[in-house]
Amino acid sequence: MHQLIVRCSAAVKAGILCFALCVCSVASAADHGPLIIKDQGSFTAGGKVSTTQGTFDPRRPLDPAGQSYHGDHVYAFYQIPVDARKYPIVMWHGAGQFSKSWETTADGREGFQTLFLRRRFAVYLIDQPRRGDAGRSMVEATIKPTPDEQLWFNQFRIGLWPRYFDGVQFDRSAETLNQFFRSMTPNTGPFDMDVLSDAVAALFAKIGPGILFTHSQGGGPGWLTAIKSRNVKAIVAFEPGSSFVFPAGEVPAPIPSAFDTVQGTAVPMSQFIALTKIPILVLYGDNIPDHPVDFPAQDSWRARLEMARKWRDAVNKHGGDVTLVHLPDIGIRGNTHFIFSDLNNVQIADLVSKFLAEKHLDQ
Template sequence: MMSKSIRTTLAIILAAGSAASGARAAQVDADRPLIISKQGSFFVGGHDVQSDALSTIPNFASSGTISVDQVYVRYQTPVRPARYSITLIHGCCLSGKSWETTPDGRMGWDEYFLRQNFTVYVIDQAWRGRSAANPAAVNAVKAGKAGADTLPAFISAGHESAWTIFRFGPEYPKVFPGMQFPLEAQGEFWKQMVPDWGYSMKPPVPTVPALSELAQKVGNTVLISHSQSGIYPFQTAMISSKGIAAIISLEPGACPAADYDMSALKNIPVLVLFGDFVDKSEAWTNRFKGCQEFVRSAKAAGVTAELVSLPDVGFHGNSHMIMQDRNSLAVAGWLGEWLSHHVRQPSSRQ
């Protein structure tokens, strides 16, 4: 029987090997010209509504029809695309910018995966970024047509509260030792933050059925979600598994509850990924435990599911904003390796 010391040494060797493998896979020449076959954008989801509270400005009609709940999608396709694509889904108080150039000017995951020959789809959640919000509820109150208690709930995350939520440090402005987020460029990061209307929406939020439409439209795509959107791919699979090649949930705000129908994940490999310093936050510790329970239940039900803590595979110092940390491309390379071992055949699920 292997001794504890040998097991510990072996774990360290394997972790170091995982990080080294990710670093090798992440090696790309950022100065090499980026050649793509096509790019574009479109919308999924959405519906029309009529309202008499579209405006409180005399020069604009207050009555009319608008389209709401749609989700903006931007895509780029390489010359020789891989057999499955990548869909990147941002989290709370942010937009698709999360996946673009990092705050300190490095390559983001959308370009990285494109250079790895994946077609990449980047969305703005409904009512966020380029996905328009519905002003009717606010205008109705301003015009005296509805009470103040009918106003929708929305938030903006302040620098101070986001600091701890994103695990830059235990409290603002203290920093965790070895933390990988580029705080020298935090001013650029804070400019990414946008008002979040999600708290005024009843689940499933409009982004979820839109993601199902997107997966079925493009076919065979890996849904990579983050934080607030971490649970969205699982909710999407409940609508239909068609077009979902795999699910990677980065530090989800919540994993599915115990009564989740695991049959929705049949033949869909699942990875739940957490960064560092999770044990320094009670909220994130509880979320981690909840995801552990979900993964155990999923595996017991025959789902190919895995929960990975980045320090356990050799990546240290990662904040909640894994895709923007200094080692972000090495982590992306590790994810690419994981996908190469788990996504084997084009999806034909209905």
């Protein structure tokens, strides 16, 4: 009956007198009915400004003298459903990706943007500074069209190119792979975790308390954002990459892999402690080996998962509340690095919803 209440509320707010008798199933309305959006739009947050010395001459517009340049902001597109829950969700993409990670899946199904809107969360999709629609970087960059997609096919654990993993939760049509590869966009400036976390902390200052979802490379600056902003009330990190922060003096030994060496980063205890104050859920998918293998793509995730476990233990030892779930351990198999857009993403959304409910984050 919940959707009925939403609809009547919407109608009443629109100044319509509405007397309605409704019989419906929550599931069908929530999964298939129209989205009822109270407000949507976009804005930027944070960033820096530089100005060239001199005086601007309107008759010499191509001379930078006296001209300004705004950059290094984050860009956000948001939607707020009618009767939204208390905390919005900010969704932060990973390496080489942008807001599309959370939009329509490569095979054309609804992504987490729309799934969580249906579950009555306000949703903010971001492009981090120096990526996609937040492309104005304060630092110069050269972008080369270097063929690299077989690397990503393997690194994102869809399979071992050109073979798909048995039972992988990824549609095998050619058009799905085409859409998947085209959902990448390059950095327009150097990757800088401080620039990124400053901007997303500024976004949280604008929108108030909320929940942060991060993917992969977004994990590292996500931890820093929670250190910089008390408005981050929880984090759900999908396969966070190599940038885990530990208290100074407690950084574990580096973990070598066939791809690279995963190293923890030291931060002062006064900063680290922020991560012990909020519930955190960390999820990893399938096809991560439990002992070293000589394929760099798979082995990199073995080392990352191992470091993530050490990080969970470090946060929890200091009073934190980190839950790490390696999905095969609970019988969920076939997930790639893109857990939230895989074929079973409704099941994953249910898992996340359950966590948010348990932590009273879905009021």
